[in-house]
Amino acid sequence: MFKSEDNYRFFLKQYDHYLSGVVDTYAYCLMGNHFHLLVRVPDISDLSTEPTDLSTFEKLTNQPDGEKSVHQVVSHQFRKLFQSYAQAFNKQQDRTGTLFQTPFKRALVDSDQYFTQLVYYIHANPQLHGLIDDFRDWKWSSYGSILLDKPTKIKRQEVLNWFGTIERYKESHGPDQKVIYNPKYIFED
Numbered sequence: 001m002f003k004s005e006d007n008y009r010f011f012l013k014q015y016d017h018y019l020s021g022v023v024d025t026y027a028y029c030l031m032g033n034h035f036h037l038l039v040r041v042p043d044i045s046d047l048s049t050e051p052t053d054l055s056t057f058e059k060l061t062n063q064p065d066g067e068k069s070v071h072q073v074v075s076h077q078f079r080k081l082f083q084s085y086a087q088a089f090n091k092q093q094d095r096t097g098t099l100f101q102t103p104f105k106r107a108l109v110d111s112d113q114y115f116t117q118l119v120y121y122i123h124a125n126p127q128l129h130g131l132i133d134d135f136r137d138w139k140w141s142s143y144g145s146i147l148l149d150k151p152t153k154i155k156r157q158e159v160l161n162w163f164g165t166i167e168r169y170k171e172s173h174g175p176d177q178k179v180i181y182n183p184k185y186i187f188e189d
Helices: 005-019 054-061 070-093 112-128 143-147 156-163 166-172
Strands: 024-030 035-040
Touching: 005 024, 005 070, 024 112, 024 156, 035 112, 112 156, 112 166, 143 156, 143 166, 156 166
Parallel strands: none
Antiparallel strands: 024 035
């Protein structure tokens, strides 16, 4: 999925373009053959009207029965991200075919402890897969973005508030942490 630094950058740029108005992002990690995202899907009334195609956004949020479907809006924007990235990647790599597994796996975060563990799991993933000795040095994760005091679309302050302080955030990502990851997968169309 990612063969160069430009691929990582382009994916993050496209992610911002297609999804920053429809999901809140708390953590991410991009690796060579997969990625992890921790996002919150807001209520439909909180969705931005900035997705790239406003007519599609309006069509998706105004269902015949009067109900607005967040699932449809978010799924549509993810689909556009995946299509956009795959087309560019395929052209660059002179390849054809699909790049993303469908349906992608989603897990419901239903407890405070699970949220905390998931943030750590996402950040520690490059080390768990043997890509780097210390995941804190991995360039393509939100771990460092949460520590830096510069503009980001990551919900940095919410993550830091969750852990209490920046020191507790660092401690929770320390070398003595154990990965406990028990996903409750949700499969939908």
